[in-house]
Amino acid sequence: MLSSNSLKPLIIIGAGGHASVLVDILRTQNREILAVVSPDQIINRKVFAGIKHLKNDDGILAYSPEDVLLVNGIGMMPKTNIKRRVSERFLSLGYHFEKVISDSANVSSYASVGEGVQILQGSLIQAGAIIGSHSIINSGVIIEHDTSIGRYNHIAPRAVVCGQSLTKEDVFVGAGATIIQNIVIEEQAIVGAGVIVTSNIPVNSVCYPSRTKIIKANS
Numbered sequence: 001m002l003s004s005n006s007l008k009p010l011i012i013i014g015a016g017g018h019a020s021v022l023v024d025i026l027r028t029q030n031r032e033i034l035a036v037v038s039p040d041q042i043i044n045r046k047v048f049a050g051i052k053h054l055k056n057d058d059g060i061l062a063y064s065p066e067d068v069l070l071v072n073g074i075g076m077m078p079k080t081n082i083k084r085r086v087s088e089r090f091l092s093l094g095y096h097f098e099k100v101i102s103d104s105a106n107v108s109s110y111a112s113v114g115e116g117v118q119i120l121q122g123s124l125i126q127a128g129a130i131i132g133s134h135s136i137i138n139s140g141v142i143i144e145h146d147t148s149i150g151r152y153n154h155i156a157p158r159a160v161v162c163g164q165s166l167t168k169e170d171v172f173v174g175a176g177a178t179i180i181q182n183i184v185i186e187e188q189a190i191v192g193a194g195v196i197v198t199s200n201i202p203v204n205s206v207c208y209p210s211r212t213k214i215i216k217a218n219s
Contacts, residue, residue: 008069009034010098011060012051013086015042018136019073022118023047025102026071034068035059057086060095069098072116076136076154078172078190084152087116087134097134105137114151132169144181156193174209 010031012019015038024047026033035052037059042048054060060070070090074083087097097116101107107125114133122140125131129143132151137143141155144163153171155161161173162181171185174193185191186203194209201207 008067008098010071011054011063011068012036012071012073013057013060014038014073014075015040015045015048016073016075018075020045020047021120022071022073022100023051025100025120028103034063036073057089060090061093065094065096068095070095071098071100071118072134076152076172079188081152081170084134084170087152111143126163138175150187159191 010026010033012023012033015036023033033051035054036042036048037054037057039055042053072083072087074086076083099113099116100118102119102121104121105119105123107113107119108127110127111125111129113131116134117131119125119137120139123137124142126143126145128146130148131137132149132153134151135149135153137155139157141158142160143149144161146164147161148166149155150168150171152169153167155173156175158176159173160178162179164181165179165183167185168187170188173179173191174195176193177191177195177197179197183197184200186201188204189201190206191197191201192207192209195207197207
């Protein structure tokens with residue numbers, strides 16, 4: 001499910017762990033990567049070997065929006081909007097972002113995947129699902145039928161979003177969380193790792209997992 005512009009060369013923004021996973025996928029797919037943008041050195045990650053290193057985002061401006069596609073390799077963490085700010089800046093300048101979909105992901109031809117979406121290894125996207133632009137569907141995630149994932153979401157590894165659920169913009173779902181069917185998660189909400197969500201979550205709320213309290217036995 002590559003975009004219609006998928007033969008255009010790519011520029012990767014960011015050079016951390018998330019960017020390295022994306023570059024690994026893209027290299028496996030024989031995509032042309034012109035440059036990696038990062039203020040930090042990239043030589044310690046072998047996956048970037050041989051790729052031009054741009055030191056700051058302004059280096060992208062040397063390339064016409066007509067000639068390249070961008071990939072935002074900045075990872076998403078709860079309550080941070082760095083990735084979104086970077087994407088919105090370059091969108092306002094006329095650039096577009098490529099979808100990155102691992103060959104090992106199973107994406108239904110009846111699902112809808114927005115611009116800049118990243119679907120990592122082993123994920124499953126079922127028929128009728130909608131993945132909003134610039135969202136990350138991390139390794140091993142299951143998005144069930146008729147579910148709608150909002151823009152700029154991060155669904156962390158092994159999370160499950162069951163059928164006909166809705167997450168709105170800037171939602172973070174932690175690793176291994178399960179959202180049962182017909183749930184609505186409002187904007188900027190956070191679902192902690194391992195949580196089982198059985199009711200709607202309001203705007204800007206945090207749903208924590210239960211924690212086991214360990215009490216030391218008397219010696």
